[in-house]
Amino acid sequence: MVSDKVLLEVKHLQKSFGDKTIFKDLSLTVRQGEVIVLVGPSGCGKSTFLRCLNGLEDYEHGEVFLDGKAIPGEQKSWYQVRQKIGMVFQSYDLFPHMTVLDNILLGPLKVQKRTKEEVLQQAQNLLERVGLWDRRNDYPSQLSGGQKQRIAIVRALCMNPEIMLFDEVTASLDPEMVREVLDVMLELAKAGMTMIIVTHEMNFAKAVADRVIFLDDGGIVEENTAEQFFTTPKTERAKKFLDIFNFKE
Amino acid sequence: MVARFLFEVMDYQFIVNSIPLYVKAMELTLILSFWGILFSIVLGCICAMVDYFKIPVLKTVVKVYVEISRNTPLLIQLFFLYYGLTQFGVRLEGETCAIIGLTFLGGSYMAEALRSGLDAVHKTQVESGLSIGLTNWQLMRYIILPQACAVAVPSFAANVIFLLKETSVVSAIALADLMFVAKDLIGMYYRTSEALLMLVVAYLIILLPISILFSYLEGRLRQHGLGSGNI
Numbered sequence: 001m002v003s004d005k006v007l008l009e010v011k012h013l014q015k016s017f018g019d020k021t022i023f024k025d026l027s028l029t030v031r032q033g034e035v036i037v038l039v040g041p042s043g044c045g046k047s048t049f050l051r052c053l054n055g056l057e058d059y060e061h062g063e064v065f066l067d068g069k070a071i072p073g074e075q076k077s078w079y080q081v082r083q084k085i086g087m088v089f090q091s092y093d094l095f096p097h098m099t100v101l102d103n104i105l106l107g108p109l110k111v112q113k114r115t116k117e118e119v120l121q122q123a124q125n126l127l128e129r130v131g132l133w134d135r136r137n138d139y140p141s142q143l144s145g146g147q148k149q150r151i152a153i154v155r156a157l158c159m160n161p162e163i164m165l166f167d168e169v170t171a172s173l174d175p176e177m178v179r180e181v182l183d184v185m186l187e188l189a190k191a192g193m194t195m196i197i198v199t200h201e202m203n204f205a206k207a208v209a210d211r212v213i214f215l216d217d218g219g220i221v222e223e224n225t226a227e228q229f230f231t232t233p234k235t236e237r238a239k240k241f242l243d244i245f246n247f248k249e
Numbered sequence: 250m251v252a253r254f255l256f257e258v259m260d261y262q263f264i265v266n267s268i269p270l271y272v273k274a275m276e277l278t279l280i281l282s283f284w285g286i287l288f289s290i291v292l293g294c295i296c297a298m299v300d301y302f303k304i305p306v307l308k309t310v311v312k313v314y315v316e317i318s319r320n321t322p323l324l325i326q327l328f329f330l331y332y333g334l335t336q337f338g339v340r341l342e343g344e345t346c347a348i349i350g351l352t353f354l355g356g357s358y359m360a361e362a363l364r365s366g367l368d369a370v371h372k373t374q375v376e377s378g379l380s381i382g383l384t385n386w387q388l389m390r391y392i393i394l395p396q397a398c399a400v401a402v403p404s405f406a407a408n409v410i411f412l413l414k415e416t417s418v419v420s421a422i423a424l425a426d427l428m429f430v431a432k433d434l435i436g437m438y439y440r441t442s443e444a445l446l447m448l449v450v451a452y453l454i455i456l457l458p459i460s461i462l463f464s465y466l467e468g469r470l471r472q473h474g475l476g477s478g479n480i
Contacts, residue, residue: 054380055379056376056379056380078379079382079383079384080382082379082380082381082382083381083382086380086381087380089373089376089377089380091373093371093373093374093376093377094377095374095377095378095391095392095396096396097395097396097399106381106383106391107381107382107383110383110387110391111381111382111383111384111387112382155381156380156381159381159382
């Protein structure tokens with residue numbers, strides 16, 4: 001499923017908040033159809049890294065290439081790039097004054113200027129896939145957390161992005177709703193969507209990832225296949241981190 | 250006591266006869282309020298945007314304007330416009346002075362109402378809009394303003410009612426509004442109770458429907474989880 005074509009390339013990225021360096025000299029190559037899971041302790045810069053890829057955070061040094069083209073740092077150029085890089089957040093952030101369908105149609109109609117018939121058809125297909133077509137005229141306040149998050153995923157997908165970024169999308173959900181969202185993401189992965197996922201759901205990471213990247217102390221500590229990372233991690237720090245998720249008497 | 254007041258002291262024929270005068274005065278009150286409130290909203294929006302986007306220099310100008318406007322009485326502002334400006338060779342009509350005065354006063358209140366609404370729109374909503382490629386203008390038009398206005402509705406309603414009531418001051422610059430007519434009738438016929446009763450009734454006729462309309466609107470917004478600040 002993973003092709004040889006490099007879709008996203010990050011070179012020597014550096015980000016600080018004031019005196020505090022979040023990460024430095026961070027480089028990453030993402031191939032088309034690849035699913036990368038970023039794991040690491042809280043505050044290690046996983047979310048900040050994703051936000052840099054979508055222009056929601058500025059960075060001091062480094063370059064980001066999408067489809068082989070460098071993305072210029074200034075804010076103006078991000079409007080174009082964001083149409084190709086979909087992002088889903090922890091707190092869903094559907095627009096509360098719009099119905100489900102209006103939430104989904106806004107970007108494709110106003111940003112991409114596509115025809116309503118075409119977008120509506122796509123929205124219907126996607127909403128049916130996540131089992132929420134019958135909730136299309138509801139407002140976000142009428143939906144559960146899991147339903148909101150599935151809608152947020154559909155909203156991003158309807159822009160036909162080349163890559164999807166997921167920033168701890170199940171962290172705010174009740175346990176019984178986590179599964180319904182993860183299932184949607186698994187299905188997307190199987191369908192060949194390129195994804196970078198930040199998550200604390202280790203079983204899910206194991207199931208979905210082609211590659212796991214363990215971040216800590218402002219850099220990549222370990223980069224490994226999912227199978228190897230979770231069974232035989234190369235570094236002590238990764239072992240220690242994974243031990244947190246194993247309850248031992 | 251009350252019965253004697255209602256059935257012996259009150260002159261209902263006088264009240265009926267004065268109705269046309271009050272209707273005419275209501276017209277003037279409504280016209281001044283309409284333009285005053287409309288321009289206040291426009292001015293308020295401009296000021297709130299300057300503040301929200303932190304436009305250099307203009308942001309300070311807006312801050313100074315808001316402080317001056319909110320800390321001086323409308324009566325003083327009207328005297329300045331109507332009498333004070335003639336010293337500099339500027340002679341404005343009473344109606345113009347009233348509308349400018351109401352706009353000057355209302356603009357700052359509307360700006361503050363909208364500003365509180367803009368501040369209530371969560372940062373993640375903005376980021377969510379940006380992540381689907383919206384430009385700053387589209388973000389303001391489709392995401393920020395609708396939510397900010399919903400939060401601002403209660404303050405906005407209070408300001409509309411406040412400005413309508415403030416028009417009672419314009420009689421001081423010889424405009425024949427409701428207050429002017431009431432004072433005129435009291436001065437000419439000494440029918441204080443009748444004139445004041447009609448004044449109260451006239452203001453209620455204007456203000457009650459507006460108040461009910463805004464209450465309904467707030468209720469509708471709350472149904473969708475908007476307007477409570479909990480976006």
